[in-house]
Amino acid sequence: MNNNNNNNYYNNNSMNQGNSKIQVVLRKRPLLQKEIEKGNGAEVVEVVNRQQINLLDPDEINHRYNLHYNVNKNRFKETHFTFDSVFDENSNNFQIYQEVGEQYLNDILEGFNTTIFAYGATGAGKTYTMVGSKDMPGLMNIMLDGLFQKVKQKEVTHDVTVRIAYMEIYNENLKDLISSDQKNLDLREDPKSDVTLIHGLTEVEVTDPQSIANILKIGAKNRSKDSTISNEASSRSHAILQISIESADRAEGLEKEIIVSKLSLVDLAGSERAWSNKSKVSKLEGAKINQSLLTLGNCIQALSEQSEKGPSKNNFIPYRGSKLTRLLKDSLGGNCRTVMIANISGSILSFEDTYNTLQYASRAKNIQVHVHKNVIQSSNHVSNYAAIIEKLNRENENLRNILNSENGRFPPINGNSPMHMNNQLDPQLSQQLEQLEQLVKVHFDEEQGCFRTIQESQMKQEKIYKMNLKLQQELQKGSANNQQAQHFREQLQINNQGMQNIQQTIQEMNQRFRSLQEGRKMIIQKVKGAQLPPKMITYLQNLVAVNEAAISNLEKELTYKQNEDKIREKEIEIAELSDQLQLRDRILIQQKNVLEQNEIAPHYSKFANIKDTNIIISSISPAYTQNHSININHNGGGYGNNYNNLNISMHSIDQDSIPSMTKINNNNRYSNPRQSADRVGRPVAKNILSIQDIQNLVKPKSKGKKRFIPSARVQSQVNLSAKNPTNFTNSPSGSNSSHKRPLYPYLNAKKQRVQKMQGDPLHSHTPQYQKQKKNMQSSMMEEQSTANISYSDTNLSPNSKNPYSSYNYQNYLVNKYTNHIYSIQNLESLDNSQRKSSNNTPSIKNKGGINKVQSQRNMPTFQQRKNIVEYDVHQSPYVKSFKNAEEAAASRKNKLMQLNLNLDHLKELYTKRQNNQ
Ligand SMILES: Nc1ncnc2c1ncn2[C@@H]1O[C@H](COP(=O)(O)OP(=O)(O)OP(=O)(O)O)[C@@H](O)[C@H]1O
Structure with missing residues (x-):
């Protein structure tokens, strides 16, 4: 067998990224002296060519060499095995390197991870292959020498860093072989990259092959050893040498590219079942050594099936079953080119181990890995x-x-x-x-x-x-x-x-x-x-x-x-913005101060004392457009000395307002017990009107739209909108007004009832009928009487120090949304117009005059009411200072307006800035 043939015929591993299979190499070692002696030099392995071997029938070999070696194999027939490459007993480590290892060096420097591991029974030649002997350097040395040569070439244009770590797994404990500290190391999985990390592992940066040789020597010394019967210097641990290479183009240019890769060289422990040997290894230790190997076997089995059948849910790869498989996870099924060197002895004495190794190696041939270049891109700052x-x-x-x-x-x-x-x-x-x-x-x-x-x-x-x-x-x-x-x-x-x-x-x-x-x-x-x-x-x-x-x-x-x-x-x-914020705060404080200036607050509440039909709108605020309900307290008007009264109190505060809505009314003015019910016996109640109702009420009449008027006595409509605040019209029913006031619904009903009674002989003369008729007539009469509307802040304390009291808040709103003052002006203008149109203006000083009017007629006329209004208005000590109050309010309003303008300006600036961002 000529192993010196340099034709590369085992090139199933493509050098490009993508899928590739584990490269399985078989190495048969020469017979040892004791094997020659004990086994008569009988061999069961025949190397056919550089890819094939035959495992011979041991019975036949026993027979041929006149041996009686019990191989425990029933009816075993000669078996043929094919691998990516086969090295016979004459091959040396350099040849293995040249044909298996060297080809990976360039790729390792280009960013491809590579693992070479030696597998086989104790004494099969794993350590000889990987670590070497005194006379023959192992792949660890040779590969690293070769790597350093390549590194030197690359260093012309690149900065290359090589770091080495050397560790062993013994008894399922991971130990650092470089460090003298014999602590067990921890394995951790990085959840992000799914890479197994070794906590506390020593990594030494190496710059020349000599320092590597020294490290390997230290590692070999630290490695756990035990003398077993089968191999004097057998190692029962798995040794892993990990070389990390990082390179970056020195002329890095615009995008920095860091190429990183890892070369792992692994010398596994003997794959035979430790307890079947007559070694001093405890069963526990044997089991633990084998835990890694068994798990490795299971992983290889599962990976091999997966590669054949494709990934499936049931195909679980038990990497986590042992430390070895956790560490070799990448080498076996991940991003790594992997070479398995299956070491065997040809001796009949090792038949069983050899057979197992060949089976194992055959399975590993099927495993596919997906490799890609590891490049970290970083843009230069x-x-x-x-x-x-x-x-x-x-x-x-x-x-x-x-x-x-x-x-x-x-x-x-x-x-x-x-x-x-x-x-x-x-x-x-x-x-x-x-x-x-x-x-x-x-x-x-x-x-x-x-x-x-x-x-x-x-x-x-x-x-x-x-x-x-x-x-x-x-x-x-x-x-x-x-x-x-x-x-x-x-x-x-x-x-x-x-x-x-x-x-x-x-x-x-x-x-x-x-x-x-x-x-x-x-x-x-x-x-x-x-x-x-x-x-x-x-x-x-x-x-x-x-x-x-x-x-x-x-x-x-x-x-x-x-x-x-x-x-x-x-x-x-x-x-600028923070300046503005400070300014804004100052403005807000000023606003608050202005709001708290109570001395200039006009006492509109006086108007509420006019015993007349009033719509008392405490505040007109943006709540108009919001979904606030408004309390209407409807006091059914009385007779006699009591004037009809409808007070509508609106406390609608906008959303960030502090006070809640309150109803206001001067209910208690009435001593008449009837006040608790209106004329038709309806209890006096707060009617919750919707915004729409109020809008309808206060909106100018629009043609074709039915307006809801909550009181028979409300006949005047007023536009309270800020746009047209002076549109105050008074249209008494029966007058020449173009406004036709609809009848209050209950009056209609009452009318109908009375009419019904009239037609009913049983009822037409009953006191009940008479009463109801009278009632109805007076109601109708009352209805036809005129009313006026005034705006007032009733029940609001003008003396409140709280800027958010209804009163102050309302004034704030009024000033902001403008209408309150106009309303007062309206009232005044009404008085003036009234005065103009009436030459017999009652003496405003004559309070008795009012009583007289009242006593003369149960219901004051429109004219009289106006007079009362006039009277009261002018009687009021506050009205005397009305002009002043108005001016003060106007100046306050101006101040606030100015402050608001400032705020608006700030807001505008702020929005502009935001838009520019
Ligand atoms: N290819 C080879 N050429 C010459 N001698 C070899 C070869 N392979 C192995 N040997 C010798 O065989 C013996 C056992 O080899 P080695 O220690 O490498 O086995 P091993 O598989 O590493 O065993 P263990 O599992 O116990 O570590 C050693 O004496 C070694 O020198």
């Missing part, structure tokens, strides 16, 4: 750019020196390089290099120029835009005189023309910049494909990278500057 450019330049300086020394291509940097004299470079190459160099330089000069022009133009545009905004604001303010305004307009025109020109330049430059970027791609291709020595190509590529970085730097600097400007603007805004 603007502050890194200078460093990158410096680094690239340094890199190129080095390359330049190397090229100089090799070829004498470049003129010496310090002018006296001896290598310069040694002008060995092929003139054609030299010319080609120079041309490409020139091409790169010219190209990037233009790109940079173009980019700068765009930047500058955009800045100019921004400036002009801001200037225009100011000019427009000045014009809008209207404070400029004609000449100035003319000047502003001319300036705007010039600016706009300038803006157009700049816009055109930007467009052209952008177009040019885009085509230059296309050109850049072509140059990169040209450099890549140039027929030049690799170092020259690297030099040129670096030159491109330096220039690319410079442009990106410009871009980043611009963004950085823009962001900084934005931040500065924001900071100014924040400062």
Whole structure:
């Protein structure tokens, strides 16, 4: 068997990313002395070729060698096995490396994880293969030597870091083989990456193969050993050497790429059943060693089935069953190229172990892994750019020196390089290099120029835009005189023309910049494909990278500057805003103070004392538009000395108001027991009217729309809206008014009832009928009487210190939404008009006059009521100061208005800022 044949015929592992199968390699070791002695040198394994072996029938071998070795295998027939590669007893570790290990090194440095593990029974040659012996270095050493050679090559252009960790799993305990601390280590799964992490593991950065050899020696010393009958120096632990490689392009360019990978080299413990050996290993220990191996076997079985049948719900891979499988999880079923070296002895004495190993290895052949490159991308921050450019330049300086020394291509940097004299470079190459160099330089000069022009133009545009905004604001303010305004307009025109020109330049430059970027791609291709020595190509590529970085730097600097400007603007805004907030608070305090100035509060409540039909609207607030109900306290009017009375109290407060709605009324004015019920026996009750009802009530009559009037005595409509607060009309029924007052519904009903009784001989003369008839007539009469409406703050304490008391709050609202004062004015104007229209105005000083009027007629006439109103109004000591109060209220209103304007202005500023964000 010639293992020196270098034809690579086991290339089932594609070097690209994607699916690949575990590579299973079989290694048969030479017979040991004792096997030759004990077993007569009888072998049961026949290597057929570099991929196939036969496991011979042991009975036949027993027979051939005249042996009686009991192999415990019933009727075993010669069996044929195929693997990715087979190494016979003549192969050495270097050959294994060359044919199995070396091929992975490049990929490891390119970011592919790789695991090589040796599997087999005790004494089958695992440690020999992985760790080696005194005379023969194992794969751990050889692979790392090879890796370091590759690292050195890569270090020309990359920063490479190699770190090593060495650990063992013994008795299901994980130990650090590098550290002298023999503590058990913890395994943890990172929930995010699903990667098993080892807590507290020593990782040593290594820079040369010698330090690796030292670490391996320390590790070998620390490894748990036990002398078993089957193998004197057998290790009963699983040893794992983990090499982590991290590399980043030194000329990292614009996007930083860090390639990370892991090479794991594993020497497993003997796979035979520990307790079947006559070793001193306790059953527990044996079981624990095997726990890992059994779980490994189960994982291999499950993975193999999964690869054959595809993933299924029932196909659970029991990685968590042991520490070994938790650690090798990635190597077995994850992102890792894996090589299993199945070690066997050909001796008939090991038939059973060999058979088991071959079965195991055959199953592992089916396992598929999905491999991908591990690359971490990180975009460089603007502050890194200078460093990158410096680094690239340094890199190129080095390359330049190397090229100089090799070829004498470049003129010496310090002018006296001896290598310069040694002008060995092929003139054609030299010319080609120079041309490409020139091409790169010219190209990037233009790109940079173009980019700068765009930047500058955009800045100019921004400036002009801001200037225009100011000019427009000045014009809008209207404070400029004609000449100035003319000047502003001319300036705007010039600016706009300038803006157009700049816009055109930007467009052209952008177009040019885009085509230059296309050109850049072509140059990169040209450099890549140039027929030049690799170092020259690297030099040129670096030159491109330096220039690319410079442009990106410009871009980043611009963004950085823009962001900084934005931040500065924001900071100014924040400062202004906090000033405004302070101002707002000051205004609010001032508002509160104004609200608390009780001395100027007019005592509208006086009006409530007029014994007449009143609609007392305590506040007209935005609640009109909100879903507040309004308490109406309807006092059924009485007879005799009691005037009909309807008080509507509206305490509708907007949503963030503090007080709840209250009803107000002067119910208690009535001593007549009938006050508890209205004339038709309806109990006096608070009727909850909807906003709509109130609106209907107070709205001017609209044609075709039925208005609900909660009292027979309410005949006047008033528009309380702020827009038209003076629209106060009085339209007594029966007068010439164009307003036809609808009959109050219960009166209609009553009328009908009375009419019914009239037609009924049984009832028409009964006292009940008479009473009802009278009642109805008086009601109707009453209904026809006139009413007036006044607005009043009844039951509201004008002396309240609480700015949110109904009174103050209401006044605040009134001032804000304007109508209360108008209402009073209305009342006054009504009085005035009344006075004008009536020459026999009763003496306002004659209080008895009122009684007289009242006693003369049960129900005061409209005229009389007006007079009463007039009388009372003018009698009131408050009304005397009405003008003053009105003025005070107006000035307060102005103050509040000003404060509100300030607040509105603040709000406006705030919204503007928010919109600009
Ligand atoms: N390919 C080989 N060429 C020469 N000698 C070998 C080879 N393989 C193994 N041996 C020898 O066989 C013996 C057992 O090998 P080794 O210790 O490597 O077995 P192992 O499988 O690691 O056993 P354990 O499971 O106990 O660690 C050693 O003396 C070793 O030197």
